[in-house]
Amino acid sequence: MKIKKLKPLLIKIFKKHGLNIEHSKISANALINAELVGAYGHGLSRLKMYCDRISKKVINPKPKIKIKKISQSISHIDANNSIGFVAADIAIKKAIDNAKKTGIGLVAVKNSGHYGLSGYYAEQAVKKNLITMIFTNAPPAIAPYGSLKSLFGTNPICFGTPTGSKIPFILDTSISMINRGKIRVAARNNQKIPEGVALDQFGNPTTDPKKALKGVQLPIAGFRGSGLAWMVDILSGVVTGAGHAGKVKDPFDDFSGPQNVGHLFIVFKSNLFEANFKKRIKNNISTIKRLPKIRSVPEILFPGENKFYRYKKNIKKNIIINQNIKNDIKKLIYN
Numbered sequence: 001m002k003i004k005k006l007k008p009l010l011i012k013i014f015k016k017h018g019l020n021i022e023h024s025k026i027s028a029n030a031l032i033n034a035e036l037v038g039a040y041g042h043g044l045s046r047l048k049m050y051c052d053r054i055s056k057k058v059i060n061p062k063p064k065i066k067i068k069k070i071s072q073s074i075s076h077i078d079a080n081n082s083i084g085f086v087a088a089d090i091a092i093k094k095a096i097d098n099a100k101k102t103g104i105g106l107v108a109v110k111n112s113g114h115y116g117l118s119g120y121y122a123e124q125a126v127k128k129n130l131i132t133m134i135f136t137n138a139p140p141a142i143a144p145y146g147s148l149k150s151l152f153g154t155n156p157i158c159f160g161t162p163t164g165s166k167i168p169f170i171l172d173t174s175i176s177m178i179n180r181g182k183i184r185v186a187a188r189n190n191q192k193i194p195e196g197v198a199l200d201q202f203g204n205p206t207t208d209p210k211k212a213l214k215g216v217q218l219p220i221a222g223f224r225g226s227g228l229a230w231m232v233d234i235l236s237g238v239v240t241g242a243g244h245a246g247k248v249k250d251p252f253d254d255f256s257g258p259q260n261v262g263h264l265f266i267v268f269k270s271n272l273f274e275a276n277f278k279k280r281i282k283n284n285i286s287t288i289k290r291l292p293k294i295r296s297v298p299e300i301l302f303p304g305e306n307k308f309y310r311y312k313k314n315i316k317k318n319i320i321i322n323q324n325i326k327n328d329i330k331k332l333i334y335n
């Protein structure tokens with residue numbers, strides 16, 4: 001489907017579910033971006049989930065979002081259970097404003113929901129020539145190292161910096177071997193997941209996405225990944241006032257209340273310490289890119305480069321929508 005046609009359709013669906021026009025546009029843009037960068041687990045496959053949560057009043061379609069100024073640099077946002085896209089949009093813009101005024105912006109968000117891709121917000125800061133680190137927690141999916149029970153989310157870690165070229169450096173990675181969204185997409189499409197990424201509920205390795213969703217996902221790099229997931233839970237859950245230690249609700253399966261996801265946005269000027277940052281980062285990247293390469297790698301890419309090229313290619317094409325999602329869209333518009 002052409003983006004020109006899809007976008008008004010999504011806006012119409014969100015408006016029908018009670019979001020105002022501005023919030024509907026923000027949400028539609030975030031979903032389309034996820035499709036364009038190839039993050040299908042965070043794109044249209046989640047549309048029905050968001051609408052179901054709004055209908056069941058566990059996402060507040062008319063939130064009264066409060067922004068508390070702690071200092072010129074620091075703000076604390078209570079998102080009042082808004083859709084996560086809206087909370088994150090307000091938060092990154094606030095962090096950018098604070099950073100422009102004082103050099104650094106620090107914004108914590110509580111009572112939010114799933115906001116999609118951290119990199120989407122990081123790009124906004126990097127486009128303004130700022131460096132950023134963004135954290136969000138997520139519902140239990142990963143067992144802390146040594147435990148038999150899932151508690152940490154796939155808790156992505158995101159770092160973005162200008163590169164002196166038009167391609168931003170965006171390291172945006174979940175700490176699980178595989179993104180939970182990808183497992184959900186595989187389950188919906190009856191596909192297998194790779195080996196070594198999940199265990200079933202009895203602790204046995206599995207390639208069945210449905211069994212993986214009932215079991216545990218494995219963290220990257222054993223106890224190191226578990227430690228990183230814990231760090232993200234502290235930064236985005238404990239520090240912000242949001243849910244933490246396994247309290248963030250699963251958006252697909254738990255309608256007993258709002259998710260209470262937390263996010264933390266850190267944004268700062270790239271030239272705070274060295275005026276010639278641009279020259280230094282260009283030099284850093286070109287040094288690494290010129291290294292001798294292993295045979296199977298034609299080019300050393302920096303994080304974010306692959307998504308940038310994917311986006312550029314996909315923006316010229318139609319978005320392919322599978323039958324399950326087409327059915328969702330029809331029902332959400334006409335029912």
Ligand SMILES: NC(=O)c1ccc[n+]([C@@H]2O[C@H](COP(=O)([O-])OP(=O)(O)OC[C@H]3O[C@@H](n4cnc5c(N)ncnc54)[C@H](O)[C@@H]3O)[C@@H](O)[C@H]2O)c1
Nearest residue numbers: 116117118138154156170171172173174179301302303304
């Ligand atoms: N909101 C949430 O609750 C939540 C939870 C988990 C993940 N996410 C989002 O899901 C998205 C996908 O996460 P993921 O872990 O599957 O990402 P991924 O594995 O696709 O990519 C991870 C990082 O590696 C980089 N990369 C990939 N191939 C590369 C290569 N050949 N050379 C150099 N760098 C390369 C990417 O640019 C990216 O920065 C992220 O945007 C993340 O924010 C959101």
